[in-house]
Amino acid sequence: MKALYYCTLGIIYKELLRFVKQKSRFFSALVRPLLWLFIFSVGFKMALGLAIIPPYETYITYETYIVPGLIGMILLFNGMQSSLTMLFDREMGSMKILLSSHISRNYLLFCKMLATAIVSCIQSITFLIIAYFYGVEMELIAYVLVLPVILFSSIILNAFALFISSVIKQLENFAAVMNFVIFPMFFLSSALYPLWKIKDSSLLLYNLSSYNPFTHIVEFIRFTLYLKFDYSSLFIMIFLFIVSLSLAFIGYELKKIPSSKS
């Protein structure tokens, strides 16, 4: 138990150190959703009227609507950034330290996901505080309750990102992942517009968005921020957690570390 405790501590320690030392990473992760909140939403809100939809009990501004989606954006891009780091570590050789450890590879991967999730939590809360001063206010208890939800959601997205990084052979291929996985995942969700808006335009895209795990993550965050709870969403999240973790574990168990044939 002591070994597992210190192992978890060590991986979180390293992730936090990297986070603190790479200040540009913190700001770029924050600037992206803030641009959407301050600029995109201002231009877009005139074009998009929002009906009263759960969890909202009244008409809301577009800025209010997209805040949970932008938290999802932070988690999604952070997860990808983290797996990109792992890919870089793999190419540089430093991941060998982890993979040649006497501790279970799955446990190490889980610690890595948890560490990234903690960093994502810090970034998300910072974003929520800025959004608060911008006028998107929630009840104080919502900020507390959303923390475990963000942590849980982040682990799911990190696991998914790790699975993707396990099937990528070269660092250069990661750009393709951004175009073919991340952006479709983000835009085919309820992060920026409600699903009924998509349904009006395209039934096919609506169906795709409904099955998109990212939609469920965003909605789970949205409902928690407005202190609404839905058991079916929780079960979906647990299901996504199990599936994404299994994929990441299987991906890294089968992974062959690049090795010269010397």
Added chain:
Amino acid sequence: MKTILEIKNISYAYKRDLVLNKVSFCIKQGEFFVLLGLNAAGKSTLFSLITRLLSLQEGEIIINDYNLKNYKKALLSIGTVFQEASLDLDLSVRQNLYFYGCLKGLSFKETLVSIEEELDKLELREFLDVNVRTLNGGHRRRVEILRALINKPSFLLLDEATVGLDVKARFDILAYIRSLVKEKKISVLWITHLFDELEPNDALAIIHKGEIVENSSLKNIIKKYNKNTVHEVFEQLSKDTK
């Protein structure tokens, strides 16, 4: 004397390309064992199999009486130095050591205590709070060796640990590793392609095209082939296996 590492009939292929063919040898406690071979001889593949970076296809590896299948025990008391740099460049030496110590189940304090003695021997104390990125190659390698010693291993594996270093740095590191064998009875697997790193009494296995072609002490091998240097022996062996 106790056997620390036992390699039994290891074969490994990358798809259809057989890179190791029925490799077997043993390393005894307190032995400095050199695995010598040219590039693409299969040295790093063997290293990756011992450290579980690659999965075994055929054969068996036993470390400290534990089969590698039981890796939680087998890998517990080994220290490794990889051919590629494996330090986090953005962290300081101390932070890198703390991180690795945690992976070995040690607190920050325990980590520092465990390397206290070696910190001075490797002349790294003054660099503890220096960012790894600013260190030269020789110092980085010394940090990696120090890191490998954190859990006080009984067995140390080094894969081409002196590659890319100048002559002085190479022989300083080699002398330090030899002192560990002598003073602390640590067993060492020293993987290299550099002939000048060998000493007459070293246990030696020569690997060529994925096969162990000789396994004895250096002086016995030289005597057997009636040559003056290991380089000449190697040339002879290369001709024989063509």
